[in-house]
Amino acid sequence: MPAKGATHTILPAPVKELDLHQGPAGVCIENVTRTFATRRGEVTALARMSLTAAAGEIVAVVGPSGCGKTTLLEIICGLQEPDSGTVRSAPAALMPQRDLLLPWLSALDNAALALRARGVGREQARATAAPWLERFGLAGFERTRPAQLSGGMRQRVSFLRTLLAGKPVLALDEPFASLDAITRAEMQGWLGQVLANEPRTVVLVTHDVEEAVVLADRVVVMSPRPGRVVADLEVALDRPRHRTASEVIEIRESALECLGMDR
Amino acid sequence: MRLARRVLPPAILLLVLFGAWELYVDLGGVDRLVLPAPRDVARSLFEDRSLLLSNLLVTAKEVLLGGVLAVVLGFGLAVAIQFSRTLRAAVYPLLIGSQAVPVVVIAPVLLIWLGFGLAPKLVVIALVSFFPVVVTTLAGFAAVDQDLMKLMRTFDATRLRSFWHVELPATMPRVFTGAKIAVAVAVIGAVFAEWTGSSAGLGYLLNQSIPQLLPARAMASVAILCVFAIALFGLLSLAERVAVPWAYQPRGEISP
Numbered sequence: 001m002p003a004k005g006a007t008h009t010i011l012p013a014p015v016k017e018l019d020l021h022q023g024p025a026g027v028c029i030e031n032v033t034r035t036f037a038t039r040r041g042e043v044t045a046l047a048r049m050s051l052t053a054a055a056g057e058i059v060a061v062v063g064p065s066g067c068g069k070t071t072l073l074e075i076i077c078g079l080q081e082p083d084s085g086t087v088r089s090a091p092a093a094l095m096p097q098r099d100l101l102l103p104w105l106s107a108l109d110n111a112a113l114a115l116r117a118r119g120v121g122r123e124q125a126r127a128t129a130a131p132w133l134e135r136f137g138l139a140g141f142e143r144t145r146p147a148q149l150s151g152g153m154r155q156r157v158s159f160l161r162t163l164l165a166g167k168p169v170l171a172l173d174e175p176f177a178s179l180d181a182i183t184r185a186e187m188q189g190w191l192g193q194v195l196a197n198e199p200r201t202v203v204l205v206t207h208d209v210e211e212a213v214v215l216a217d218r219v220v221v222m223s224p225r226p227g228r229v230v231a232d233l234e235v236a237l238d239r240p241r242h243r244t245a246s247e248v249i250e251i252r253e254s255a256l257e258c259l260g261m262d263r
Numbered sequence: 264m265r266l267a268r269r270v271l272p273p274a275i276l277l278l279v280l281f282g283a284w285e286l287y288v289d290l291g292g293v294d295r296l297v298l299p300a301p302r303d304v305a306r307s308l309f310e311d312r313s314l315l316l317s318n319l320l321v322t323a324k325e326v327l328l329g330g331v332l333a334v335v336l337g338f339g340l341a342v343a344i345q346f347s348r349t350l351r352a353a354v355y356p357l358l359i360g361s362q363a364v365p366v367v368v369i370a371p372v373l374l375i376w377l378g379f380g381l382a383p384k385l386v387v388i389a390l391v392s393f394f395p396v397v398v399t400t401l402a403g404f405a406a407v408d409q410d411l412m413k414l415m416r417t418f419d420a421t422r423l424r425s426f427w428h429v430e431l432p433a434t435m436p437r438v439f440t441g442a443k444i445a446v447a448v449a450v451i452g453a454v455f456a457e458w459t460g461s462s463a464g465l466g467y468l469l470n471q472s473i474p475q476l477l478p479a480r481a482m483a484s485v486a487i488l489c490v491f492a493i494a495l496f497g498l499l500s501l502a503e504r505v506a507v508p509w510a511y512q513p514r515g516e517i518s519p
Contacts, residue, residue, distance in 0.1 A: 077413075079416060094413065094417040096413075096414055098410070102428075102429065104432050104507065104509040117419060117428065118419055145509055147509070165417070165419075171417075
């Protein structure tokens, strides 16, 4: 990450050589600006925002509400075009903030939705999704409708659905924001394990700094609107990480400092 | 117990209303030709039962066919409008306008064009009852979560697959709502169409009973129409619970 303005690296660990500019499975966004016209005039969601994620890297983006994090993910997923700047990203699938499971489908069919969207037949899609459901601790809930699943289970089905889209990049939009603190902590541990077994390039948007430090290889801190990068923190710690470990707390404190929330 | 709670209140209310009506006719010295007592209507229901039944069958056929026509037409139009902005801009104002055209004017013209058979009845019924289906279906499409549609796009879903997997099922409860409104209006439409020109049906019977000074029979026809409309509504509600049970499921969570 080229130093730019307030960008700084906290840890002495050597910064990885970023070879992702050519990498087929990475994300590279440079100087992206995105402005929306609203009734009260123009709102700049992103201002000369740059972000890179190497293939297989987990990058967490933290920032205050309304700093353009969701816009950033939609640009990565190709749902929005930036007004200026360049976007180079491998195909990305979105995991939305709300689980957005379809209430008329079973857990199995919800998980298989991304396959069905590509035109895979029902039986084949189910056969593909079924072993994953078991691996995700949802065995026995295949036929259960989302309304009967707990919040954590719904999030797992939602994540599985995005994973089964088969895209090299996962764009996760505050995936656990709607969960209670205990379930959220469990789910963070779970996601860490899943990504260890199933490596993908991940852009994880969150406003939970602890979640970012526990899960990510790098934590990118964004400023309030208009969003741009104020810090890029390397998290060179072994996994699994414990939220109470002193190194984790140290990086968390640095990130909070960058957010202007230290005192 | 739950059934009793649902059935008892309307039953008691009806009994009270009929009782008051009966007393008013008996004690108020009202001419039975002007206002028959509930007792007279009940007698007509029994004595004219085969006449009422044969005419009900005619009307029921019209309402069912016309209702199906209205739902298919209304739903088809809503889907077409949903898929084409141009079509929406062109057709939607006309649809709303079509509802302002008095059926009173259209029905006699249809009689000239299509004769006294089934066809003009179906047209009148479809005309008055397709509109609620269009409106509720479009409201259903509009209510589909746009984030869900975005999600489908990141899954590389085509427009058609997004429609098939997301928009269509999400809208089904609203289609049922539209159909339920449509059947209620369809009964009125059928009676009106028969009133304009026909040789059978409860609307025809109604129309014949007044000049024949048989107001009790006219009211018996109305009573049958009411029960028929309620039965259709009930059947649709039942079909709705079978077809879209998820729209009714209580949100009960289990522990994670």
